[in-house]
Amino acid sequence: MSASQPWSRAVRSPRILLIVMAALWAVACSDDPSPQVMSTADVAEGDVDAADVAPDTEGRDVAPDVEPDAEPDVQPDAPVVCDEPTGGAFWATSVPLSFPLDGQPIMVGQWEDDVLTGGERRDIHFLIDTGATVSCFDLDLTGGDTTPFTAEFLGLGTTGVCDGIVKGCDLAEAEAYIGIDLEVLLGESTLRRLNTFIDYREHRAWFYRQSPDSAPPGMEGVTPLVMPYVRQNELPVAEVGLGHGITLPLLTDTGSGVSIITQAYFDEVEAAEGRALPRLDGYKWATSYGTDDAFVTRLPEVQLGEAVVRGEWVVVIPDDFHIKALLAQTGIVIEGFVGFPHYRHFLTEFRGPAGEFRFWPYPTADPVADTTWHRVGLDVTGRAEGPRVEMIFSPSDVAGKDVALGDTVLSIDGQDVTGADADTVRGLLHGVPGETRTLVLRRGGAGGEVISVETQVDDLLPL
Secondary structure, X not given: OOOOHHHHHHOOOOOOOOOOOOXXXXXXXXXXXXXXXXXXXXXXXXXXXXXXXXXXXXXXXXXXXXXXXOOOOOOOOOOOOEOOOHHHOOOOOOEEOEOOOOOOOEEEEEEEOOOOOOOOEEEEEEEEOOOOOOEEEEHHHHOOOOOOEEEEEEEOOOOEEEEEEEEEEOOHHHHHHHOOOOOEXXXXXXXXXXXXXXXXXXXXXXXXXXXXXOOOOOOOOOOOEEEEOEEEOOEEXXXXXXXXXXXXXXXXXXXXXXXXXXXXXXXXXXXXXXOOOOOEEEEEEEEOOEEEEEEEEEOOEEEEOOEEEEOOEEEEEOOOOOOHHHHHHOOOOOOEEEOHHHHOOEEEEEEOOOOXXXXXXXOOOOOOOOOOOEEOOEEEEOOOOOOEEEEEOEOOOHHHOOOXXXXXXXXXXXXXXXXXXXXXXXXXXXXOOOOEEEEEEEEOOOOOEEEEEEEEOEEOOOO
């Protein structure tokens, strides 16, 4: 993986959202530094934890430097202390965010540990992830140790958290699917103590222990729309509506680049609509326990409590998806996820102590420019041998060409991508519908057949 490319281009490119490999540790965490481990289950969308997986850090880079959209507005001499707003007032500062094409909000903060950092405060990259039970540090940072421990200090720019529960996690597969190097998943063991604000339009965030006494900047006079949630084994689950009186429980996951529902609920919506909804085949929903064939569609509406998002895309998975029984054993009963495609329509507030999301509609209600599916109809994951073709979407121009799952992408329009991360490759596959791309692929591993394919950018999922 490149240690610098992903961030510099990710903040300037159209975002695409693809499946991530993940494992949620169902852990009951509290402010008590001795968590009670209840159970484990691997699930998709946003968190990877591998206490039962041998560390595999050979040849992997540490997370790259983030190049944010704007310079941080935190004053260099402003003290970051626990549980208090930095600078002494709400909204006095904000934390710049960067987004890979997959849509996860990533920020730079600080970490201090008496042993692992020698008491020094170290800059570190956090992915804000309400779908992770525990804040997970990559094994590169913990020396391969997956044992939960107490972090002396996590500096989140606008406040700090002391004595939070964290643990080591193997983030390699999440990196492969998200397409960039990761350092920390900032999960529920931290976020449940905070009021977290993510501004998807301005690419900034705020964190506060107490609920602010005023609206976020730019939201004066705006009434937030509320979506309550309940905790299932410490994970936030909300009852989400699909119109026509149809509701289903979804994990509310800011670390997910995609929203997901099961087939039965899609069928209900389609029957209620009395028409066929769009369908893009070829999506693979994968975890370390297996893979489900899935497809992508657009739903007429999704009701997030009082908020409504219309025409946004979701992934449809089988009713009996391969980890459903495992999740049920841990007390997690869900029919999918709410992810980035729906959160990006709002300044999204996650109120950990209060048990609710609040969605602040942007005052200028211009629609989200949805170029997500303006792309060549395939997707890749990052692998040691180079970007690997993981999905081929249909209908698409490339589906009729000599491209196969498992092919390694060597170049795109003459640009060598063998050492590139998946996020960079996805950016090169995006474009204006009708544009052409020349792909050079290798089939069959090292020394295999090299193939050149000319294909085009499609609008794979028209509005």
